[in-house]
Amino acid sequence: MMNANRRTFLLGTGVLGAGLASSGLVGASGTASQAGRIDPENPRFTVAVMPDTQYLFDADRGDSTPLDASLRYVLKTDENIVFLAHLGDLTEHGQPGELAQIGRSFEDLDRHRFPYSVLAGNHDIDSSTDDQRGPTPFLSTFGPKRAALSPAYRGSSKDGYNSYHIFRGGGRQWLLLALDWRPSASGIAWANSVINQHPDLPVILTIHEMVYAEADGQAQLSEFGQRVWRDLVADNDQIFLTLNGHFWPPGRTVLRNKAGNDVHLHITNYQDRYYGGSAMIRLYRFDLARGVIDVHTVSPWLLAKAPDLNELERQEIERTGDVDYFSVPIDFEQRFAGFAPVPVPPPRPARDMLLPGTIAYWRFDNAAAGTKVESVRDLSGQGNDLKLMTLGGGSLTYSTDFDRRQPSHASLQFTGSKNPPRGSYLQTVDSAPLNRMDFASGYTIEAFVKLPPDFKDGNHAWCGVFSRLGTGADAGKTGDDPSEPAVTLSLSDGAGFQWATFPLNTNSISTNWSHELQLDKWWHVAVVNDGTHTTMYVDGCPVVRNPRTSAAGLANPGTSWLLGGYAYDRTVEQGFHGWIGDVRVVARPLPVSDFMLG
Template identity: 60%
Template sequence: MCSPFHQPDGPLPTGASRRTFLRVTGLTGAAAAAAAGGLTTAASAAALPRQEAADNVANRSPDPDNPRFTLVVMPDTQYLFDGASINAAPVEASLRYILDHGRDENIAFLSHLGDLTEHGLKEEFGPLSKAFELLDRRRVGYSVLAGNHDINSSTDDQRGPTPYLDAFGPRRLRKLPTFGGATPDGYNTYHLFRAAGREWLVLALDWRPSPAGLAWAQGVIRKHPKTPVILTTHELVYADRDGDEAEFSDHGKHLWDELIAGNDQIFLTLNGHYWPAARTTRKNAAGHDVHLHITNYQNRYYGGSAMIRLYRFDLARNTIDVETVSPWILGRAGEGLNELERREIELTGPQDSFSVPLDFEQRFAGFAPITPRGPRPAAQMLVPGTVAYWRFDGSHPDGAPADPALRVPDLSGHGNHLTRGPVPGSAADALRWSADHHPDQPGHGSLYFDGGKPPLHGGYLQTAKDAPLNSKTFRTGYTVEAFLKLPADWDAGHHAWASVLSRRGTLGAAGKTAGDPEEPVATLSLSDGPGLQWAAAPLDQPGLVTNWSHELARGTWWHVAVVNDGRHTTLYVDGCRVARNPATHTNGLATLGLPWLLGAYEYGGVLDQLLHGWIGDIRITERALPVRDFMSS
């Protein structure tokens, strides 16, 4: 019986304390997908799936702009390719998982961590090489590297020809779209893939890179100075026992000192070789975290059953979620699993299923800082159908009070200019210029409205009585866009139900018989959540039809868009459609020909609440705009 802490290549030093991030997750839909792949049982050697089966699978090209993508990691498979004992089925199942889930997981790349085989023999590499043709045929990017069992472990990357190099050398990998290059000896390679809107580099290093190999790796990083790097190699860190924090091996410390610590682009390292699974974090020379992970399951049932790690990068949440599963066992769940197999479908221990918080923008700022988006000229925002466009940038000092005679021009050229409305008893600086703005806002400035009640106080803007916008009914559709931000002291008791933008005139006066006749005919308001409410009376309905957003965080800039295509109205926040969009048919907007208000809400035709917060650019078009044409795009 194998010891669960067995280490095949010599004794280990003592480990240190544990550091973990727990995560509980599930694998959905994999059983059916894997079963559909025709996977064999544990006791049998597998035949490869038919060529046409792979070719009939839907397009699995990863979405390069999705902020979420998956890196798949496959550790030591050596016990499955051990002399006369060849079991390709588990590896085939894991590779089939990549094909079957390439789209829904947005799988960008696979990295094998070495010790592909037990003895490095041609007869062992043959079946494994054949299995990887599944990925070759679909041109799915992957990297492999030599572990100590794949070559003569006493040699470095200058060892010359080997069956490993024949099976997985550059001659094969250069046919893949992700292959970047290799050392002249062929044992060190690098790979590039695009995901989450940027380029990523995987550096796959040999079991023992020579000084020339390390110099080459340094050169690769230097040639890609703004690219985040994931370093994969067979040996780097280890742990003595479950729960221990990972520590450097002697060779791992050499790699850290010679390559990793001095290259801030390397933010994650992955290695196999030792078990149990473990991880740690070390500060590099720039003072930034490098996450060092070991994953290896060859000591577990069925040689690890070709378990894979799913590193789910989520740049929207600044998190990497990690999950460890066996697609091969899961794919046979319908056949009735034995007791050991049931334990191995998914590993949920703290070193196998966890999340790593990582602020990607901050972590990469030292070598790839995000360049703030510059202002865009007003003319660029005048898309066809624009009927009003207001912005608040210019040469005004930050925090300066707005002039009582303030006039904000309508940059669309249609004459819908804004002027400041009177609020008796309010301070002169209740309306102030601000340099604050949404990062994707065309105009780099805003107006701060310091309003609320009781008593009613603040400032607002309004269109002129004869502005063309006042009488528009928008029968062919409309898009109303605004940038806004609520301050930290926004309070529902004092500030709820103020409007970002509203239209004067009551429902009753407009002949609308359903609902409260004192409500305005159209308003984009802030509820007590605070959440956004678009409540407007269409031409074809007897009262208001309301769209609701989720609650908005204070201290954050938001972009909101209300889009009507002549049939239905849809509310978007930051380009994302919200849930509470009614299916009610809505055409046009009711009007009494009265002015529009910015930062003010009327009830019964009288000012009732004034905005507390910032408003940036506002644009109104008389047609439905796609998300790609929003001002924030």
């Protein structure tokens, strides 16, 4: 019963992956599915890593069944596995019979033309030799001729023991080096030349020996690993991840290369575990959207056998210790910026932003960075120009910081605070048509916003991005607190957007709330009213705290609008703290596809 519960839990949490449930690996009652489909454009993809399988192929001992199960899983799961890398020590002695046996297991990948790589470990060849050793049973079985069956294979060193592969995942190409147990000086030179020939590709280095770990899981370079680091990794900023087997226990560390960037070095090996490690695989689940690699270690063979497991097998279904089940946060765009910078789209002309119904459009690309703001012209042509106002000091300057998605390449930097009250802000001129509008038929208000790292220091809660100077009372409202502004897009002390308004059809305040925002990051916010309901969007995504209560238009107090200022009871209490990019007001509801997001 315990096993069955464990099985149900794994299925429910997705640890097995839906592919196991339908791949023929789950049990006799299941039906085998077709090979798993690879989606190379999906920002979530997986690289499967298989360490030492030598005890499963040991002369007349061993058992290929666990490996066969792992390879079937790789083929049939819907995990979106885009590549499989074996880390060497495929066999115990490197004998022709051992290699022939494991070679037959890999034929399933060949038939499906699944992208994979293998490399020689010290047990697959004469460990006293380097990649200039000449012909071996390993080379006959897994040399360039066979490697060419993989669609990701791009070439090998002249000796045949080192290879490189290019696979696609997350909409981009990745280069994987599979290096010999002991690459010679010419082998290292070859690897450097491959990287030089592909200067814009991120690189994963697989090799049998690189780092080892103590019982605490803290890895460090082996003596040979120090050479590889010095001669290959440290100078090549493209290498961001190294994977090796050979030693046990598993472990990991992070080293800084000569460019000052992190390189993640992982060792994974389970041959010391029950049943030779049960052909465990590491699933490196890349998520480019979240900026993380989630690492899981599982045995598909044992997962498929559950719940009919013996006492020792139950301990090996998956490994969940700190060195086997963890996440590696990586800002991929920043980490790869030195060799593969994401191109910044050119600015979009202001005229392209003037959709039908545009009432106001402000952008801040008409002055040099650091220049003090005096006034801002409304580019919609409607006359909703802005004038500078000052509260107890605080600067307002043009900035070249911008969200790459916004139309212009500029913003305004505000330095306001609540304690003490200060901040320069902008206010619509007295003659602005915007001051007289109630948007009874609907509206869309958009802005790009970035908050600095010190935003949550207690001095900036409820600072306004875009607000009215007039109050609810000025608009004839008596519910809630009529001294609150009639309209405000503000930020809570937890750095969450709040859209708080007195609508035309109610006497009380209607509010929309976002989640708390990451600081030091650009965000796009939009509030859209269709004449009946208001929906807030952050980065084009609707938030959960959008009210179902009807909210028609905006009660009009007959006063100015404030950009970067917040007023209570007609008194400006504080200025905004952070950056504001392009701002647009449209007198109709817009679909997300028409937002200013590029």
